[in-house]
Amino acid sequence: MQSPSDLELVEQVNSGSDRAFSEIVKRYERRVFFVVKRMLNDDDESADATQEVFIKLHDSLKKFRGDANLYTYIYRIATNVAISYLRKRKVRAVVRLDEIVSNMLSGGNEPQREADQDELRKLVAQAVSALPVQQKQVFILRFYEELSYEEIAQVMHRSMGAMKANYFHAMKKVGEYLKNAMR
Numbered sequence: 408m409q410s411p412s413d414l415e416l417v418e419q420v421n422s423g424s425d426r427a428f429s430e431i432v433k434r435y436e437r438r439v440f441f442v443v444k445r446m447l448n449d450d451d452e453s454a455d456a457t458q459e460v461f462i463k464l465h466d467s468l469k470k471f472r473g474d475a476n477l478y479t480y481i482y483r484i485a486t487n488v489a490i491s492y493l494r495k496r497k498v499r500a501v502v503r504l505d506e507i508v509s510n511m512l513s514g515g516n517e518p519q520r521e522a523d524q525d526e527l528r529k530l531v532a533q534a535v536s537a538l539p540v541q542q543k544q545v546f547i548l549r550f551y552e553e554l555s556y557e558e559i560a561q562v563m564h565r566s567m568g569a570m571k572a573n574y575f576h577a578m579k580k581v582g583e584y585l586k587n588a589m590r
Contacts, residue, residue: 413477534584
């Protein structure tokens with residue numbers, strides 16, 4: 408007996424079949440997990456995100472028209488969920504900023520150095536907020552989230568070369584902002 412096609416399963420789910428949805432989950436759960444894991448780089452968070460993907464899929468299958476492959480539809484949901492998880496993460500303390508602007512920080516005592524680093528973090532946040540949207544997204548994903556250019560290209564649905572160029576320009580603008588602010 409041949410297993411039902413994805414489209415047949417979607418029709419069955421839309422008719423109320425929980426077993427058909429379970430079959431869709433069984434077919435794609437592993438692939439979805441690895442898609443979000445590549446983006447999030449955390450097993451626990453990826454497992455949570457995978458569950459959320461299938462909840463969103465279940466809620467949206469009535470909208471699925473069958474114009475594209477079901478996996479393409481699921482993949483799009485998965486990348487959107489992963490992006491949402493990346494946005495929700497707390498911005499980490501940026502230790503690497505010290506490397507970028509170490510010559511801008513005073514060599515004073517420990518409290519002064521901490522105050523300078525706090526000020527620097529605020530300046531970087533201001534500089535990043537002033538970036539064009541796409542450069543801001545690429546900067547955050549690369550600098551704060553430490554994603555590879557390949558991962559950023561997947562998240563942003565753009566070429567890796569475009570992501571490298573966006574990051575280069577974002578870094579240049581952030582650097583110029585910091586130099587001007589530190590004068």
